[in-house]
Amino acid sequence: MANFTIAEMVQSNTADRLKISNNPPASVRVHLTETITLLESIRAEWEEYCAEHSLGTPAIRITSGYRSPALNKAVGGVKNSAHVAGYAADLQPVNGKQVEFEKFFATVFSRMGYGFDQIIIEKSKTARWVHVGYKRPEDGKQRHQCFSLKV
Numbered sequence: 587m588a589n590f591t592i593a594e595m596v597q598s599n600t601a602d603r604l605k606i607s608n609n610p611p612a613s614v615r616v617h618l619t620e621t622i623t624l625l626e627s628i629r630a631e632w633e634e635y636c637a638e639h640s641l642g643t644p645a646i647r648i649t650s651g652y653r654s655p656a657l658n659k660a661v662g663g664v665k666n667s668a669h670v671a672g673y674a675a676d677l678q679p680v681n682g683k684q685v686e687f688e689k690f691f692a693t694v695f696s697r698m699g700y701g702f703d704q705i706i707i708e709k710s711k712t713a714r715w716v717h718v719g720y721k722r723p724e725d726g727k728q729r730h731q732c733f734s735l736k737v
């Protein structure tokens with residue numbers, strides 16, 4: 587079942603607001619398709635986890651997917667961000683169970699044997715989200731790292 591689309595990965599409120607183009611080149615579209623495959627696996631496992639723990643809807647919101655170089659700069663992203671390569675997505679659970687969502691990544695999903703580069707449980711002063719990187723942009727490596735970060 588398809589839950590995620592390239593359109594969802596490309597949509598950006600910040601890009602709209604600042605009138606920044608966020609149209610990925612063909613090579614990046616291929617990466618986005620790969621990344622979506624991982625997101626579908628996450629969605630399927632999260633759905634089971636939600637059912638087991640009575641957490642409500644397993645829908646997942648992409649708060650940031652692809653970022654053109656200009657958009658990445660505007661949001662203060664790191665220079666070699668996997669978002670620019672189409673290899674990353676920032677996620678939040680639609681049911682609002684953020685703590686459970688983070689626990690799911692740290693103790694369940696990251697240990698299931700799926701290929702990924704980095705799962706980063708991120709927190710700023712105003713928001714929390716989970717960054718999922720599918721491959722490292724420089725060399726396509728999957729380092730299988732999972733950690734927390736205050737940004």
Ligand SMILES: [Zn+2]
Nearest residue numbers: 674675676717
């Ligand atoms: Zn991210």
